[in-house]
Amino acid sequence: MARKQLIRALPLDWPVHITQATNGEEALQAIRQGQGQVVLLDLTMPVMDGYQVLSRLRAERLPARVIVVSGDVQEEAQRRVHELGALAFIHKPADPDELRETLISLGLLHPAPSTSPVSGIPLRSDPDLRVNFRDALREVSNVAMGRAGALLARVLGVFVQLPVPNVNLFEVSELHMALADTQRGERLSAVCQGFIGESIAGEALLLFHDAENAEVARLLGRQPGSDSDEAEMLLDLGSILIGACLAGIAEQIDVRFSQGHPQLLGQHTCVERLFRLNNRRWRKTLAVEISYTIEDHNLHFDLLLLFTETSIARLTQKIHYLMD
Incomplete structure (x- = not known):
């Protein structure tokens, strides 16, 4: 459910390939394989939580730029993830406009001028995620x-x-x-x-x-x-x-x-x-x-x-x- 909501909130003009992970351990494996240049990371997860992922990214010096998207909105949680290297913190469920502005401010999304036609960007359909x-x-x-x-x-x-x-x-x-x-x-x-x-x-x-x-x-x-x-x-x-x-x-x-x-x-x-x-x-x-x-x-x-x-x-x- 969280991944489906988040993928739907991503800017359609952001030319990226999306890799999904159901927990922190899967995420680390994908990042080690070069599939996580930008990581949208939850905190409350089974197997390995978001804090542990951030710690491992730092320990292994993996080149991932992390935005935390979490329902844990404690001020201390936000302080801790920034201390561990996260670039930004967004409350769940992610607002598409806030996510877009965050990506632009971090230099991760470079929107085309409104007068220029957008070309070469693959259309992204809704994720085919079965959510019971x-x-x-x-x-x-x-x-x-x-x-x-x-x-x-x-x-x-x-x-x-x-x-x-x-x-x-x-x-x-x-x-x-x-x-x-x-x-x-x-x-x-x-x-x-x-x-x-x-x-x-x-x-x-x-x-x-x-x-x-x-x-x-x-x-x-x-x-x-x-x-x-x-x-x-x-x-x-x-x-x-x-x-x-x-x-x-x-x-x-x-x-x-x-x-x-x-x-x-x-x-x-x-x-x-x-x-x-x-x-x-x-x-x-x-x-x-x-x-x-x-x-x-x-x-x-x-x-x-x-x-x-x-x-x-x-x-x-x-x-x-x-x-x-």
Whole structure:
């Protein structure tokens, strides 16, 4: 999805041959073979991320000119990639006009005068990339995740490490078991918030690990207090992360979500107890799972966006419209 959007944003009068890579390791192999004079590089990728690619390019002194195109819009992320040698940073999804101006400013695109006919430039058709619904929703979630992560980074004064989101269709009981397995009996607190818009509805569930809450309070400049003080802190963070992530998704698929007030679903309990407290009214759920990890702190937040099974048809329509 990201590569398809980016190729469509490239100037049609830019006479280049395009090589694609699905992760950083593939990208390095192509660059070593001379197929990456100019590299449009994502940051959040499997196998090898964009930071690692930039480090290897510098270590191997490979002659690649890199423009980072990423959903991770933290100020620190932008500082780091420039320090590693990137020439520019563009937010995803890439705006064609911004991409064009960036290429011109870097001397990578030399447009013909408007009075001169453009000749000798091969026409470039849309990429024949097969993008399934799950991959497309993962990319939409990736962009939204980055915006929420940037807001969290500013609030806590930290750098947030972002994963590749997981997207799966679960029986609710299967989701329960998967969560119970990953949490391994940890004591948790959780904030939930409902949302609905244009026949798309669901709940966002943000899990906090009790052993880490004192560190969260310290980063916020608060003293660890009573359960009610802690609950207020968790609700504040839930509002930040959930609200920003839902807003990012809504903007991309052109939907306006109405959101309920964030509520404390449970405090100092286990996953099994949380699911008993929140007995959902549907059997299946489309789950987007994002785990935010705070660098240099033993701290992470698990965000689940749970769409009702009746939402899938409308969400699929919206995603396919975005892909086309």
